[in-house]
Amino acid sequence: MTGHKPQHNHQYSPLLAPSELDHELPDFAAVDVADLVPLFRTGVVDHRAEIAAIVANPEEPTWENTMDALEASGQLLDRVLAIVGNYAGTDATEDVIAVEETIAPEYAGHVSAINMDAGLFARVSSLPAQPEGSENEALLTYWLRRFRRGGAMLDEAGRAEMGSIDARLAELSTRFGRNVVDAAETGAVLFTEESELAGLGDAHKARLAQDAADAGQDGWLVRLGLPSVQPVLEELDSPAARARVHEASLRRGSTGETDNSGVLLEIVRLRARRAELLGYANHAEYVVEEETAGSLADVDDLLARLTPAAVANAEGEYKRVLDKARTAGADGAGDGADGVQVSGADWPYWAAKLRAEELDVDDEELKKYFPLDRVLEDGAFFAARRLYGITVERREDLVGYHPDVQVWEVREAAAATGGPASADAPGEPVGLLLTDMYARPTKRGGAWMSSFVEQNNLLGQTPVVVNVLNIAKPAAGEQALLTPDEVATVFHEFGHALHGLLSDVRYPSLSGTNVPRDFVEFPSQINENWALEPEILANYARHVDTGAHLPQEMVAAVRSQAAWGQGFATSEYLAACWLDLAWHRLSVEEAEAVTDVEAFEAEALASAGVGRDVLPALAPRYSSAYFNHIFAGGYSADYWSYLWAEVLDADGFEGFVDTDAARGAAGANAHVGDVPAIDPDDVRFAGDRFRRMILSRGATIDYDDAFWMFRGKQRSVEPLLRRRGLAGSLD
Incomplete structure (x- = not known):
C-alpha cells in the first residue's frame, strides 16, 4: 500500500499485538504486504491452539470457559x-492479489475445521439453554446454527x-472478483478524438484525460464501474461513443483471460452440492434460512408482486423516452425491423434529456450544490448529531492506509440525552471512522463499509470502521x-458505519453489522432518507463557489x-434479483447441465418477465459474468x-415521521414522495429509540x-409500493 514502510521479518509486525494507537487503529505505515501471509499462518496456528485448549479443558463446560473463551x-x-x-478491495495490486489468493482457501479450510470440530461442537452443545431474549441465548443460537450449517x-x-468444497469456493470467489477488477481495467474505453466526447463538461474531460495519462495512454479514458449502465452514457452526444462504452460494459468477464464463465459455473455447482450435503x-x-424474510416463498411473493408493475411503468417510460428521441430526430429512434427503437446504449442519454426537460434542472449546475466535504460533514455527520447526539471530528494526527483516506473520531455529545445536540461539547469516545472516497485504478468498484476493529465489551474494544466509495x-x-445518487450513497454507507459505530454488545460475533443480509441494509437505507430532510438538506446543499443555498x-x-x-x-434491479435466484435454485443435476452462461441468463430473465x-x-x-455481489461479494x-x-x-422511516404514534398516540403517515420537516425534539426522540432498539443491538435481537x-x-410493503410509484398498479 502507498506509504507503507518495508518490514522484512514478520516477528516485528505491529499486527502481532493490539495496536497502541487510539481505538486500536492499525499502524498502517508499519504494515508490509510481504508479511501478511506468514502473519496469517501464525494467526491460524495460534487460533487452532486456542480452540484445542477450549476442547481439552478438563473442567466441566461453563459459559466462561467455553463461549467467552x-x-x-x-x-x-x-x-x-x-x-x-481492506487492501484487496481498496488497492488490489499484484502483491495484494497474490496474498488474497493464497489466504482465501487456507482460511476457508481453517473455518471449516472449526465448524466441524466434533469436540468443540459437543462442548458448546452441552451448555444449558440461556435466558430467553438474552445476548447469551443469541450467541448460543448463532454457534449451534453455525456448526449445523x-x-x-x-x-x-x-x-x-x-x-474441500469450502476451500475451493473461496479460491473461485477470489478469482471471480479479481477477474471483475481486471476486466474493468482492460475494458476501459480509450477515446483519441475529443470530438467523440461531445456533451461532456470540461472538468469531466479533464478527469478522463488524467485517467488516460495515469494509464500511460494519450487521449481520454472511460473506466468502467460495476453496474451494467455506465453514468457517462447520460452525457455523451455521440451514439457511436455511447455504443462503445455500453458494449465494453456488457462484455466484461466474458472473454479472454478475464472470462468468468467457467468460474461461475463451478461456483454454482459447488454451492448446489454443499446445499445437497446439508439437506437443502x-x-x-440454504441462504434464506438465515434471513429475516422467513422463506423463499415470501421472497418470491415480494418479487412477483413488484415485477409486473415495475415492467409496466418501465414500458411507459420507454415510450416517453422514445418520443423524446424521435422529436429530436435521433439516429436509430425510428421503427426498426428488430423492434429495438432506442438501444440500451442510447436509453440513458435520452432518459436524461427527458428528465432534465420534465424536471427543468441542469444536472451539471445541480452538482455544484453538492460538494463532497459539505455533503459528508454538514450533511451526513450533521444528521447523525441531530439524531443520535454524536460528534464526528477529524483526527489529523492519525493516518489511514492511503493518502486519500481521512480519519475521524466519533464521540458522544456531552449531554447526549438533553436538548439539541448542536450545543453540546464532545464527550466520551465511541470509535473511529475512516473515509476513502475516491476511485483508483486498483480499487474495486462500488461502495461499502467494513471494519478494522469490531465493537465488543468482552475485550473492551471500540469500533474502527471504514466507508469506501468510488x-x-x-x-x-x-x-x-x-x-444526487452519489449524495444518497454517502448517506447510505454512513448508515452502515453508524450500525458498526453505535453497536453496544458483549460478543464480537454479534456486533454491529453481523446481522442477516436482509436486515443489514435496513439502517443504511433508513439513513438515506435524511439526505432530503429539509433541515439537513438546507445545512449542506450550498453552491461550491458562492455558498448560496439550493434554490427551492x-x-x-x-x-x-x-422518484x-x-x-x-x-x-433492472429486479432482473438482477431473478438472475441471482435462477442460478442458485439449481439442483446439482440442473447445475451440471448448464454450459452456456449467456443462454441461461437470457432464459432466466425471460421466464421472470424482465427479458x-x-x-x-x-x-x-x-x-452474470460481472455480478460481483453474488459470486465474490457475499450476496449469493x-x-x-x-x-x-x-x-x-x-x-420504518415513518417511525421517525410518525412520532406521535411512536409516543403512543395517533399520528399521520408521511405523504407519498415527500420528506416532511420533523420537529427537532421528535428527531432526537426517534433517533434515540432507533439507536437503542436497532443500531446498538447488533445480532442480539429478534429482528x-x-x-x-x-x-x-x-412491517408492511405498502409504503415501499407508494415510494416506487407502484401501489396503484398492484390492486
Whole structure:
C-alpha cells in the first residue's frame, strides 16, 4: 500500500499485538504486504491452539470457559484478515492479489475445521439453554446454527467433502472478483478524438484525460464501474461513443483471460452440492434460512408482486423516452425491423434529456450544490448529531492506509440525552471512522463499509470502521461535486458505519453489522432518507463557489429525481434479483447441465418477465459474468435483500415521521414522495429509540420484534409500493 514502510521479518509486525494507537487503529505505515501471509499462518496456528485448549479443558463446560473463551480467540488472525480484506478491495495490486489468493482457501479450510470440530461442537452443545431474549441465548443460537450449517453433523466422508468444497469456493470467489477488477481495467474505453466526447463538461474531460495519462495512454479514458449502465452514457452526444462504452460494459468477464464463465459455473455447482450435503433443496434455500424474510416463498411473493408493475411503468417510460428521441430526430429512434427503437446504449442519454426537460434542472449546475466535504460533514455527520447526539471530528494526527483516506473520531455529545445536540461539547469516545472516497485504478468498484476493529465489551474494544466509495477524484485545488445518487450513497454507507459505530454488545460475533443480509441494509437505507430532510438538506446543499443555498425549485427537482424513472430502475434491479435466484435454485443435476452462461441468463430473465423480449433496452443491473455481489461479494441468493430491507426502510422511516404514534398516540403517515420537516425534539426522540432498539443491538435481537417495537406495528410493503410509484398498479 502507498506509504507503507518495508518490514522484512514478520516477528516485528505491529499486527502481532493490539495496536497502541487510539481505538486500536492499525499502524498502517508499519504494515508490509510481504508479511501478511506468514502473519496469517501464525494467526491460524495460534487460533487452532486456542480452540484445542477450549476442547481439552478438563473442567466441566461453563459459559466462561467455553463461549467467552471461544469469542475471545483468534485476535491475531482477525487483525490480519481485516487488513487483507481492506487492501484487496481498496488497492488490489499484484502483491495484494497474490496474498488474497493464497489466504482465501487456507482460511476457508481453517473455518471449516472449526465448524466441524466434533469436540468443540459437543462442548458448546452441552451448555444449558440461556435466558430467553438474552445476548447469551443469541450467541448460543448463532454457534449451534453455525456448526449445523458448517457440516458438524455430517459423517466423516461428508465432512471431508464439505471442507474441500469450502476451500475451493473461496479460491473461485477470489478469482471471480479479481477477474471483475481486471476486466474493468482492460475494458476501459480509450477515446483519441475529443470530438467523440461531445456533451461532456470540461472538468469531466479533464478527469478522463488524467485517467488516460495515469494509464500511460494519450487521449481520454472511460473506466468502467460495476453496474451494467455506465453514468457517462447520460452525457455523451455521440451514439457511436455511447455504443462503445455500453458494449465494453456488457462484455466484461466474458472473454479472454478475464472470462468468468467457467468460474461461475463451478461456483454454482459447488454451492448446489454443499446445499445437497446439508439437506437443502438448493443453495437459495440454504441462504434464506438465515434471513429475516422467513422463506423463499415470501421472497418470491415480494418479487412477483413488484415485477409486473415495475415492467409496466418501465414500458411507459420507454415510450416517453422514445418520443423524446424521435422529436429530436435521433439516429436509430425510428421503427426498426428488430423492434429495438432506442438501444440500451442510447436509453440513458435520452432518459436524461427527458428528465432534465420534465424536471427543468441542469444536472451539471445541480452538482455544484453538492460538494463532497459539505455533503459528508454538514450533511451526513450533521444528521447523525441531530439524531443520535454524536460528534464526528477529524483526527489529523492519525493516518489511514492511503493518502486519500481521512480519519475521524466519533464521540458522544456531552449531554447526549438533553436538548439539541448542536450545543453540546464532545464527550466520551465511541470509535473511529475512516473515509476513502475516491476511485483508483486498483480499487474495486462500488461502495461499502467494513471494519478494522469490531465493537465488543468482552475485550473492551471500540469500533474502527471504514466507508469506501468510488467518486471521481477532482483535479488539484478543486472539490468533488456529487450527483444526487452519489449524495444518497454517502448517506447510505454512513448508515452502515453508524450500525458498526453505535453497536453496544458483549460478543464480537454479534456486533454491529453481523446481522442477516436482509436486515443489514435496513439502517443504511433508513439513513438515506435524511439526505432530503429539509433541515439537513438546507445545512449542506450550498453552491461550491458562492455558498448560496439550493434554490427551492431545485429542491423540488432533487426530490422528484428520486422518484423519476423508477420503472426502469426497479426493473433492472429486479432482473438482477431473478438472475441471482435462477442460478442458485439449481439442483446439482440442473447445475451440471448448464454450459452456456449467456443462454441461461437470457432464459432466466425471460421466464421472470424482465427479458429483452419485454424491455429491449434493459440490461440487469449486473450480468452474470460481472455480478460481483453474488459470486465474490457475499450476496449469493441474497441480492433481493436490498429490496426486503427497503420494505423495512420505507415503513420504518415513518417511525421517525410518525412520532406521535411512536409516543403512543395517533399520528399521520408521511405523504407519498415527500420528506416532511420533523420537529427537532421528535428527531432526537426517534433517533434515540432507533439507536437503542436497532443500531446498538447488533445480532442480539429478534429482528421482527425489534422492528415492531420501533415502528409500533408489523412491517408492511405498502409504503415501499407508494415510494416506487407502484401501489396503484398492484390492486
